[in-house]
Every structure is written in structure tokens, then in C-alpha cells.
Amino acid sequence: MKFPKFSQWKQIFKTLRGAERIFFLVFIALAFLSASYLLINFYINNTKAVPGYGGTYTEGIVGQPRFINPIYGETNDVDRTLIDLVYSGLMTYDKDGNLINDLVKGYQISDNGRTYTFQLRDNLYWQDGMPLTSDDVIYTIKTIQNSDYKSPLRANWLDIGAEKISKNSFSFSINAPYNSFLENCAVKIIPAHIWKNVLPENSILSSYNLQPIGSGPYIISSIEQSNTGFIKNLSLAANQKYYNKPPYISNIFFDFFSNKDELIKAANQKAIDGFSITALDDNEAFAEKQIRQGWSANEKFDVYSFLMPRYFAVFFNANPPSGGSKILSDANITQALNYAVNKQELAQKIQSVFKGKISVVNSPILPDYFSYSPPETIYDFNTDTANKLLDKSGYKDSGTGQRVKINTKKPAFQFKNYLKSGSSGNEVVELQGCLARLDDNFKTLLASETNGKYSKGTEDAVTAFQKKYLADVPATGEAGSGTRKKLNELCLVPQDNSIPLQFTLTTINQPQLTQAANILKDYWQKVGVGVKIKIAELSELKTIIKNRDYDALLYGQAIGTEPDLYPFWHSTQINDPGLNLSEYQNKKVDQFLKDARETQDPASKAQEYEKLQNAILSDAPALFLYNPDYLYWVSKKIKGIDTTKIVDPAKRFENISNWYINTKRVWK
Known part of the structure; x- marks a missing residue:
């Protein structure tokens, strides 16, 4: 049987009448559509959507880049963000905040935890095509250690030996075992061939601070400045020499703003695809209706919530400078201040204004974050217990709602000599x-x-x-x-000296913390404690903390994903640059910290930290309050963001290579 030729089909069509022709055409169309549907369905069922290359992402940031340089940029949020995109470290973090290899392919720990030997990956290159070797690693560490460079990272690398073994291997030696040392190794590496010709005194003026050569997933392609020198925007392109797979998103743009109002305006005008929540500071900024109001669901931002290993607390200064209040060295008083605060209610009040998840914190070791055992002592809200402890400390209600302590002082002068006619003096x-x-x-x-x-x-x-x-x-x-x-x-x-129970609470000029300070003041006033609030700008607060010039300090501390609490609570760290903000001293705690730092056994470290938390909570040198998640608003067009934990807001780009905008289909 022969299939009809096309000329014969034409003759058949001519023999058909009007209605028959229509029926025939409909039949042909349906047959074509059916075949197309079957082909498309076959294609869909036998292929899958995967990330594709291309697309651009624009982020808005309040602030300015100054030093896109790991040696200097750690103190500026904008710099740290850009450093994370342009440079690579020896170690990095995965989506769950765990340390993993970055530039290194492996390492060994020897000499009872005092020596770390690393091997670099093969075929590592800088963005200018030069090879990245152990010379660059050693140069970076030596530069940080050199006091002439005044690097804020210097304290992390003091007394650490750095030695080249071969082109791709090197070692670090430390004086005592330190199981959190690998977190130091997340430091980003700078190119020796670029920086070795720049003198230390000229390093902060170098053009490479804003036009860096790195080894990370993106390379800076352009910077636009205004006539006043304000950097308006910065463009990055995917680094084709990146050792890992090239990032899917081809270009990232950063638009810089002077204040949050300008940033919100840009978001409403569809000028940016995302922004960091640290740039926003009031109810207006957090309310979804204020961003892209009236847009469709697909046009609105997704809000990502990242858990961070940090907490906010009130640190009670046991030894303030001359003129400061000494009352907070009394454990009865600091325990009472803990009991007087309803932390659940405080967290809810803050959350109602600033949105995002806020978790109550009861311990300095964040047991929920690190899966440690909960503390034996938890200061549940109890004003009766608070009042009893304040009574025990000698401070009584004066009848005005203000607690005071009455100290009776004998006169310094006393009649002692036998006096009679003729005596004098x-x-x-x-x-x-x-x-x-x-x-x-x-x-x-x-x-x-x-x-x-x-x-x-x-x-x-x-x-x-x-x-x-x-x-x-x-x-x-x-x-x-x-x-x-x-x-x-x-x-x-005898003279009665009336001492009021009052102190000053200092915090930074940041809306969330000023609100928390006022809530705390209300709680404490209800048990007769007078509180004055001092709000300081960041520059002033740095000096205040350096000099420990406060009675109590409401402040946050980030303890890292490999927690080392030694700088925060050891008695040797009560002075700057130590971070023992309560000037807390306890010999048992010092030993727990030392043992926890030196052991290489995670279970032993957990045991030491659990003993540590119970000792600290018993003494109550601080009131641990809450941990807010870090919020990040991103356009729905961006896919592949699966991060759950970050150690620092800048680390939100740690897995940028997995983000994508475009997709393509491949055979299953």
C-alpha cells in the first residue's frame, strides 16, 4: 500500500465541499496540536529544570565602601560584604554555618593541637591570571601581624607562626592548643605580587583598596562616583578564573545610599532587587506594605531569615571607673535584675515592631544553637524573688518606690582627752x-x-x-x-547616708536597642531600681567600651560558629582589647575556658562549656536577653538561596555560586 503523494492530497482537498474542507482543516489542526502536546509532554516528563547562567542582581546598601581589602575592611559592613564576593579564604562556611575547605583541599592537626598543616588546591589563580600559592598565604598573615599596617585582625594572629613548606603547602603553629583556630583561617587571602610593592604607610591610600585583585567568585568591573566623590554604584562580573564552578548570576550591582529613606524609595521604584535588613531601622522599613505597595505577589520581596551565633545582653560592670556605681558587683542585685525582666514579653514587644523571629537567650553559650545541654539556672520572670534579693542586699523601699540603703557613719571626731581649766586646743x-x-x-x-x-x-x-x-x-x-x-x-x-539603688544603662543609638533599653528601665523601676539611659553613637561607644566607662552596657556579642568564649569571659580579658565587658573574674570559669579551648574532643569541649554556663549564670554578671534572626529581602526572581545560618551579615553571599535567575532544561 502506497502513501498518497502531496499532489494527490491537494486533489483530495479540491474535491471537498465547504463544510468538508472546514472539518478537514480542523482535523489537521487538532492532529498537529495533539502531536505538539505529546512532544512537549514527553520533553517535560523526561527533562528537568536546572539553574542556567546569566542575569543580573542589584542590591541596595546604606553606606560606602572604603577598604575592599581583608587587611582593613573587617570594621565596615559594606567592605565585609564586598570582600566576601571578591576574595577567597582558606576556609569558608556552608549554608548551615559549618566551616568547610575553601582554597585548601585538606589540612592536618598535629603536635597536640599546636600545628596546622594545609594543602592548597591545584590550579588556583588570581583574577589577573597569576597563580595563587602558599607565598600569598604567608604574605597575608605576615602583613596582618605587622603593626605598621594597623590591621584590626592583628589580635587574632599575634604569636602565630606561619611557615611555607612548598608551593602549595604551609603550616601555622600556635603556642597552646586552640580548637577554634580554624575559624581564624576563614581570613581572606591577598595577592603578594600586588601588595608587596606597596609600603605600609601607603597601603591605606592604594587604589587596590577599591579596585582589588582577588580570587573569589566575582571581580569588580566598574565603579561610578559622583562629583563629590560619593560612590554611587559598583559593578561585579562573574570570575571565569574562579577555582570552583562559576556563579550562575553573571553580574551583581551594588547601589549605595546615604540613608534608609533613599534605599526604601529605590525599592519602591523597582531600582533594586534586594537589601540587607541592617540598613533599616524603624517600623516603616519593616512593614511589608511600605515596600512595593500594590504590587502583585510575584513582584514582592521574599524575606529570608538567617540564624546567627550571637546574643544581646546587659553586661553589669563589676569594676567601673572612678565615679561609677559599684552596686552591680553585688550578685544579689544582678540576680534580682535578671528575675525582674520578663524576657518573653520583651522579645514579643521588639518583634511586634521590628518583625522577624527573635529568640529568647538564657545562656552565654547558646545551647539551642550548638546543641549543648540547657543551663541549670534560668531566671524566669519573678518580681517576688527579685524584691527578696534586693531586700537581702540592704536596699529597702523608701516609700517613694525608689529603693535606698541607709549607711550609718560615725563622726570622725570624738572627745577623748581629760579636759579642765587651763586646757586648750x-x-x-x-x-x-x-x-x-x-x-x-x-x-x-x-x-x-x-x-x-x-x-x-x-x-x-x-x-x-x-x-x-x-x-x-x-x-x-x-x-x-x-x-x-x-x-x-x-x-x-552619727550621720545617716542614704544611697539610692540606681545606675546608668548605656547602649548604641540603634532603634531596636533603644527600645529594649526603655523596656528594661520599666521592668527595673517596678522593683524600685532607678535607671538612667545613655544613648551613644557608634564612634563614642567604641571609646566607652575601650575604657569600660559604663555601669551597665546593653550590647551584642557574636561568638562564631566554632565558639571560643575565652575572649568574652576570661579574667585576663577585662581590659581592651579583651571582650570581658562585665569585668567578670572567677578562677573556676577561667579554668573551664582554658580546658574548653585546648581540648580537641568536641564532647569534652561541650562539657566544659556546660559547666561554664552554670557558673556564670550563678554569679549573674550579665542579663542575657535575645537573639534576633538576620533578615534579608530579595526579589522573587532570585532562586537557590538555601542558607539557614550565617556567622556574620556579610556571609549572606557565602553560597552565591548557587544563586540563579535563569533556568534551562536538561535530560533526566
């Missing part, structure tokens, strides 16, 4: 003054005899005193032991 002056104040008759007898000489007038006044107050003692006119005792009793009345 200061003690006689005091005697004459005392008698004149006690009775107008004594004053008359003294007449003008107040010159410190014991004469007839003084003798007559003493005799009258003895007759009035010492009926059982012969009136001799001389100040013997019995007379002196009565004089001391009547003339030299």
Missing part, C-alpha cells in the same frame, strides 16, 4: 561649740569664750551640763570620762 573648741548648740543657758555661760581656751565660762557651762545630763555624777566642771561619753552621745550624732 581643737578639742576645747569642739567642746565649746557642742555646749553652745545644746542649750541656750550653756551658751550664755560660755559668753564669748569660744577661742579654744578652757577658762571660767567653759568650766561653768560644763558644770551646768553635768547637772542637767549627769545627775548621778558630781558636778566638777571638768570633762572626765563620763562627761566625755555623754558629750559624744549628744553632740556627735
Whole structure:
């Protein structure tokens, strides 16, 4: 049987009448559509969508880049963000905040935890095509350690030996075992061939601080500045020499703003695809209706919430500078201040304004984050217990709602010598003054005899005193032991010194913390504690913390994903640059910290930290409050963001290579 030729099909079509022709055309169309559907369905069922290359992402940031340089940029949020995109470290973090290899392919720990030997990956290159070797690693560490460069990272690398072994291997040696050392190794590496020709005194002026050569997933392609020098935007392109797979998103743009109002305006005008929540600071910024109001669901931002190993707490200064309040060195008082605060309610109040998840914190070791055992002591809200502890400390309600302590102080002067006619000196002056104040008759007898000489007038006044107050003692006119005792009793009345229970709470000028400070003030006033709030700008607060010039400090601390609490609580860290903000000292805690730092066994470290948390909470040198998740708003067009934990806001780009905009289909 032969299939009809096309010319024969044409003849068939001519033989058809009007209705038959329509039916025939419909049949052909349906057959074509059915075949197309079957082909498309077959393609869909046998392929899958995967990330594709291309697309651009624009982020808005409040602030300016200054040093896109790992040696200097750690103190600026904008710099740290860009450093993370342009540079690579020896170690990095995965989506769950765990340390993993980055530039290195492996490492070994030897000499009882004192030596770390690393091997670099093969075929590593800088963005200018030069090879990345162990020379670059050693140069980076030596530069950080060199005091002439004034790197903020220097304290992390003091007394650490760095030695090249071969082109691709090197070692670090430390004086004592330190199981959190690998977190130091997340430091980004700079190119020796670029920086070795720049003198230390010229390094902060180098153009490479804004036009860096790195080894990370992106390379800076352009910077646009205004006539005033303000950097308006910065462009990055995917680094085709990146050792790992090239990132899917081809270009990232950063638009810089002077304030949050400009940033929000840009978001509403569809000028940016995302922004960091750290740039926003009030209810308006957090309310979804304020961003892209009236847009469709697909146009609105996705809000990502990242958990961070940090907490906010009130640190009670046990040893403030001269003039500061010493009352917070009393554990009864600091325990009472803990009991007086309803942390659940405080977290809810803050969350109602600033949105995002806020978790209550009861311990300095974040047991929920690190899967440690919970503390034995938890200061649940209990004003009765708070009041009892304050009573125990000696501070009583004065009747005005303000607690005070009454200290009775004996007069420094006492009548001690036998005084009689002919005596003279200061003690006689005091005697004459005392008698004149006690009775107008004594004053008359003294007449003008107040010159410190014991004469007839003084003798007559003493005799009258003895007759009035010492009926059982012969009136001799001389100040013997019995007379002196009565004089001391009547003339030299002990002074009552009233000490109010009050202190100053210092915090940074940031809306979330100022709100928390005012909530704390209300709680503490309800148990009779007076609180003054001092709000400081960042530059001032740095000086305040350096000098430990505060009674109590409301502040945040980030403890890292490989927590080392030694800098935060060891007694050697009470002075700057240590981070023992309570100036807390406890020999047992010092030992727990040392043992936890030196062990290479995670289970042993956990045990030491669990003992540590119980000791600290018993002494109550701080009030641990809450941990807010880090919020990040991103356009729905961006896919592949699966991060759950970050150690620092800048680490939100740690897995940027997995983000994508475009997709393509491949055969299953």
C-alpha cells in the first residue's frame, strides 16, 4: 500500500465541499496540536529544570565602601560584604554555618593541637591570571601581624607562626592548643605580587583598596562616583578564573545610599532587587506594605531569615571607673535584675515592631544553637524573688518606690582627752561649740569664750551640763570620762547616708536597642531600681567600651560558629582589647575556658562549656536577653538561596555560586 503523494492530497482537498474542507482543516489542526502536546509532554516528563547562567542582581546598601581589602575592611559592613564576593579564604562556611575547605583541599592537626598543616588546591589563580600559592598565604598573615599596617585582625594572629613548606603547602603553629583556630583561617587571602610593592604607610591610600585583585567568585568591573566623590554604584562580573564552578548570576550591582529613606524609595521604584535588613531601622522599613505597595505577589520581596551565633545582653560592670556605681558587683542585685525582666514579653514587644523571629537567650553559650545541654539556672520572670534579693542586699523601699540603703557613719571626731581649766586646743573648741548648740543657758555661760581656751565660762557651762545630763555624777566642771561619753552621745550624732539603688544603662543609638533599653528601665523601676539611659553613637561607644566607662552596657556579642568564649569571659580579658565587658573574674570559669579551648574532643569541649554556663549564670554578671534572626529581602526572581545560618551579615553571599535567575532544561 502506497502513501498518497502531496499532489494527490491537494486533489483530495479540491474535491471537498465547504463544510468538508472546514472539518478537514480542523482535523489537521487538532492532529498537529495533539502531536505538539505529546512532544512537549514527553520533553517535560523526561527533562528537568536546572539553574542556567546569566542575569543580573542589584542590591541596595546604606553606606560606602572604603577598604575592599581583608587587611582593613573587617570594621565596615559594606567592605565585609564586598570582600566576601571578591576574595577567597582558606576556609569558608556552608549554608548551615559549618566551616568547610575553601582554597585548601585538606589540612592536618598535629603536635597536640599546636600545628596546622594545609594543602592548597591545584590550579588556583588570581583574577589577573597569576597563580595563587602558599607565598600569598604567608604574605597575608605576615602583613596582618605587622603593626605598621594597623590591621584590626592583628589580635587574632599575634604569636602565630606561619611557615611555607612548598608551593602549595604551609603550616601555622600556635603556642597552646586552640580548637577554634580554624575559624581564624576563614581570613581572606591577598595577592603578594600586588601588595608587596606597596609600603605600609601607603597601603591605606592604594587604589587596590577599591579596585582589588582577588580570587573569589566575582571581580569588580566598574565603579561610578559622583562629583563629590560619593560612590554611587559598583559593578561585579562573574570570575571565569574562579577555582570552583562559576556563579550562575553573571553580574551583581551594588547601589549605595546615604540613608534608609533613599534605599526604601529605590525599592519602591523597582531600582533594586534586594537589601540587607541592617540598613533599616524603624517600623516603616519593616512593614511589608511600605515596600512595593500594590504590587502583585510575584513582584514582592521574599524575606529570608538567617540564624546567627550571637546574643544581646546587659553586661553589669563589676569594676567601673572612678565615679561609677559599684552596686552591680553585688550578685544579689544582678540576680534580682535578671528575675525582674520578663524576657518573653520583651522579645514579643521588639518583634511586634521590628518583625522577624527573635529568640529568647538564657545562656552565654547558646545551647539551642550548638546543641549543648540547657543551663541549670534560668531566671524566669519573678518580681517576688527579685524584691527578696534586693531586700537581702540592704536596699529597702523608701516609700517613694525608689529603693535606698541607709549607711550609718560615725563622726570622725570624738572627745577623748581629760579636759579642765587651763586646757586648750581643737578639742576645747569642739567642746565649746557642742555646749553652745545644746542649750541656750550653756551658751550664755560660755559668753564669748569660744577661742579654744578652757577658762571660767567653759568650766561653768560644763558644770551646768553635768547637772542637767549627769545627775548621778558630781558636778566638777571638768570633762572626765563620763562627761566625755555623754558629750559624744549628744553632740556627735552619727550621720545617716542614704544611697539610692540606681545606675546608668548605656547602649548604641540603634532603634531596636533603644527600645529594649526603655523596656528594661520599666521592668527595673517596678522593683524600685532607678535607671538612667545613655544613648551613644557608634564612634563614642567604641571609646566607652575601650575604657569600660559604663555601669551597665546593653550590647551584642557574636561568638562564631566554632565558639571560643575565652575572649568574652576570661579574667585576663577585662581590659581592651579583651571582650570581658562585665569585668567578670572567677578562677573556676577561667579554668573551664582554658580546658574548653585546648581540648580537641568536641564532647569534652561541650562539657566544659556546660559547666561554664552554670557558673556564670550563678554569679549573674550579665542579663542575657535575645537573639534576633538576620533578615534579608530579595526579589522573587532570585532562586537557590538555601542558607539557614550565617556567622556574620556579610556571609549572606557565602553560597552565591548557587544563586540563579535563569533556568534551562536538561535530560533526566
